[in-house]
Amino acid sequence: MVRTRVIPLAEQLLDTLGEQGYRSTSPRKAVTQAIAGKQGHFTAEQLRQQLPGVGRATIYRSLKLLVDSGALCRVLLEDGNLHYQLSHQGHHHHLLCVECGSSQDLLGCDIEDLLHQVSAAHRFQLSGHWLEVYGRCYDCLPKTATG
């Protein structure tokens, strides 16, 4: 028995906004559904092309709300472009594949300790950091040339 597969993630995103007192409007539903269907990172412009019926300002407003609420995060590509991406936890980093554009969350990275040590050596009071890691994911590694 197959029931209609309503992507629950879109509703989650909408709920996140609802919990903060924001209304559940149809443009926001469209935006959250579009985002929920995304694999990896995306730009506001891509959303705009995907949702011609939704105003430009509305898309940016929704993105901002979702970023502020922590549901979305921004990733810095190697070329300096900032994209949006679903955020699965609080503070974390990304392994960005330069080949296929996919991204994995970087878990278990103890960079904080290291940064605290180095900052202290520079008499610098650490308050935050931004780290992106670039390379090739397993699927994009050259498999034929193993030598």
Next chain:
Amino acid sequence: MVRTRVIPLAEQLLDTLGEQGYRSTSPRKAVTQAIAGKQGHFTAEQLRQQLPGVGRATIYRSLKLLVDSGALCRVLLEDGNLHYQLSHQGHHHHLLCVECGSSQDLLGCDIEDLLHQVSAAHRFQLSGHWLEVYGRCYDCLPKTATG
């Protein structure tokens, strides 16, 4: 005996371009001198206001050449804005003061090793990374409240 203090850095920058076969034009001299006089990071827009006689495209072109040659690097501010900054060595990171906007180069940071380990654990072939560190520099630390 005080001789006219010609900022040598501007000439260095120009020389860097010269070594790569680029001509030494007066707009480029203006741009490199303006950059040489900068403390910390700056935007192309700031250069533009400082150099109204130099065309917008020329400023961006010069910045691009200097970034490509390694003389300038780009820093990512906490708000996501990218600024330019003089680069004193190859690959390095910045300690960016969120109070005064100054930046120190982060030396002796062994993040590479750590990243290689963590990447390997994710079956990810590391090729590069981008790290910015935010906080307060020594001059901006609250000095009265020591308790």
Next chain:
DNA sequence: ACCATAATGATACCTAGTCTCGTTAATATC
């Protein structure tokens, strides 16, 4: 001094994002 051509500035254009403002629609209340 001359000449090839690199570099320039004006301009149009693009992406990314904000702001304003008159209109629409979601929700709380009755």
Next chain:
DNA sequence: GATATTAACGAGACTAGGTATCATTATGGT
């Protein structure tokens, strides 16, 4: 279910950052 409040909307102007085109200028080699 009607109504009123007000959040949210879309259109469009605007800003910042940056690229592409192209006719003109100036650099640097001969």
